[in-house]
Amino acid sequence: MTDPIQDRFYSPLRLIFLSLCALLLMPSLAIEGSTQSAVVAVQVRDTVTYAADTTGTDTVAQASPEIGWPQSFIDEVRYQVSHADFLKSSQVGMLFYDLTADSVLYGYGEHQLMRPASVLKTLTASAALSQLGGSYQYQTCLYIKGEVADSVLQGDVYIVAGFDPRFGSDDMQAFVQALKDQGIYRIAGQVYTDVSIKDTTTLGNGWLWHWANDEIPLTPLLYNGHEGFMQKFYEYLDEEGILHPATFARAMLPSGGTRLLVSRTHSIDQILMRMLKESDNLYAESLFCQLGAQDHTPYADFTHGQRYIKRFIHDNLRLDPNDYEVTDGCGLSTYDLLSPYLIVRMLRYVHSNPNLYLHLYPSLPVAGQDGTLRNRMKSGTAFTNVHAKTGSVRRVVTLAGYCQAANGHEVCFAIFHQNVNSSRQARNFDDHLLQVLTR
Numbered sequence: 001m002t003d004p005i006q007d008r009f010y011s012p013l014r015l016i017f018l019s020l021c022a023l024l025l026m027p028s029l030a031i032e033g034s035t036q037s038a039v040v041a042v043q044v045r046d047t048v049t050y051a052a053d054t055t056g057t058d059t060v061a062q063a064s065p066e067i068g069w070p071q072s073f074i075d076e077v078r079y080q081v082s083h084a085d086f087l088k089s090s091q092v093g094m095l096f097y098d099l100t101a102d103s104v105l106y107g108y109g110e111h112q113l114m115r116p117a118s119v120l121k122t123l124t125a126s127a128a129l130s131q132l133g134g135s136y137q138y139q140t141c142l143y144i145k146g147e148v149a150d151s152v153l154q155g156d157v158y159i160v161a162g163f164d165p166r167f168g169s170d171d172m173q174a175f176v177q178a179l180k181d182q183g184i185y186r187i188a189g190q191v192y193t194d195v196s197i198k199d200t201t202t203l204g205n206g207w208l209w210h211w212a213n214d215e216i217p218l219t220p221l222l223y224n225g226h227e228g229f230m231q232k233f234y235e236y237l238d239e240e241g242i243l244h245p246a247t248f249a250r251a252m253l254p255s256g257g258t259r260l261l262v263s264r265t266h267s268i269d270q271i272l273m274r275m276l277k278e279s280d281n282l283y284a285e286s287l288f289c290q291l292g293a294q295d296h297t298p299y300a301d302f303t304h305g306q307r308y309i310k311r312f313i314h315d316n317l318r319l320d321p322n323d324y325e326v327t328d329g330c331g332l333s334t335y336d337l338l339s340p341y342l343i344v345r346m347l348r349y350v351h352s353n354p355n356l357y358l359h360l361y362p363s364l365p366v367a368g369q370d371g372t373l374r375n376r377m378k379s380g381t382a383f384t385n386v387h388a389k390t391g392s393v394r395r396v397v398t399l400a401g402y403c404q405a406a407n408g409h410e411v412c413f414a415i416f417h418q419n420v421n422s423s424r425q426a427r428n429f430d431d432h433l434l435q436v437l438t439r
Contacts, residue, residue: 117391120331206333288329
């Protein structure tokens with residue numbers, strides 16, 4: 001039981017003590033008040049160090065004339081986050097970064113790990129451009145083993161797959177023509193396919209089983225982006241009167257005794273255009289496979305491609321790859337987990353490296369004009385201004401890319417929605433913010 005006399009004696013002392021504490025804390029309280037209880041971002045050269053990052057708080061750069069950032073955008077984002085009905089039952093993480101001022105503009109839950117959907121394709125593309133180079137070529141090769149006598153190949157034919165989804169009729173005709181140029185009109189031996197560029201799984205790691213009916217099987221020998229390569233090859237041989245065995249078999253190319261007749265190639269830019277503009281999952285998986293093939297391990301599985309993505313995150317983005325999960329190249333996997341912060345970090349890195357940016361940027365969909373953004377932001381200041389990759393799987397909507405803000409500054413951004421009941425509402429939310437950002 002407390003003594004009322006002591007209480008009366010200590011009360012004035014308590015008031016004095018609390019007053020002194022308040023005076024000491026006033027600077028920090030003033031900072032919080034100026035950002036409406038936001039977390040302050042501290043710029044340190046190429047990185048942003050956050051005092052905190054928790055769901056339900058936002059991150060803004062402290063206002064300054066040098067940044068020239070319109071407060072109206074920040075106010076509008078905060079309003080939308082607070083009032084959008086669909087956000088009451090779903091999660092959103094976003095980060096906007098001013099590339100011109102090298103400063104955070106606005107972030108909200110940007111470190112949350114969420115499914116990236118097809119925005120993951122930008123990470124696959126960036127890692128491939130960084131580690132394979134912009135001049136990288138897909139290759140599908142035709143070899144023979146044995147001698148040609150009296151128009152008969154006394155030996156075998158080997159086709160070495162390069163997992164090239166762009167291999168088409170011109171390429172197939174070149175294969176057949178190469179045999180004719182050698183005077184071959186009959187193959188006395190066997191026809192072998194070397195498909196050791198990847199493992200034999202036909203679905204990506206973490207893909208749902210029913211997607212087998214929706215997605216093209218991940219087989220490394222493709223004709224016009226579909227199965228049936230060998231059937232077409234034999235049809236072309238038949239048309240040119242070249243006799244061949246009725247069947248074919250799988251075998252790896254022997255280390256010696258073979259002769260390359262022709263190699264058909266396609267550039268990484270040809271892959272990126274369809275992969276990003278049209279969000280083609282097969283093209284993305286083929287590029288993921290090209291990364292893994294750098295290990296020169298026969299029948300490499302997804303962990304080989306994953307290793308190079310992690311290396312890119314660690315070496316180039318200077319982040320801990322163990323904080324994230326990437327198990328395919330296209331974003332269909334239910335295991336994939338990234339954050340808006342990582343994607344913005346990647347977009348900043350690409351923007352600062354012309355050898356990467358000049359390949360990636362032209363491949364992104366353009367708002368209201370082409371690709372998966374052709375029917376979005378068809379008017380207003382975001383029209384043809386926003387160049388960004390879309391992402392969408394069940395209950396997940398994402399968007400990441402570049403635009404020019406109203407003040408002329410270049411901006412990169414990433415917005416992730418998860419557990420949404422209405423994809424349309426999430427897309428409208430994103431489009432509205434980008435209209436405000438650019439006007």
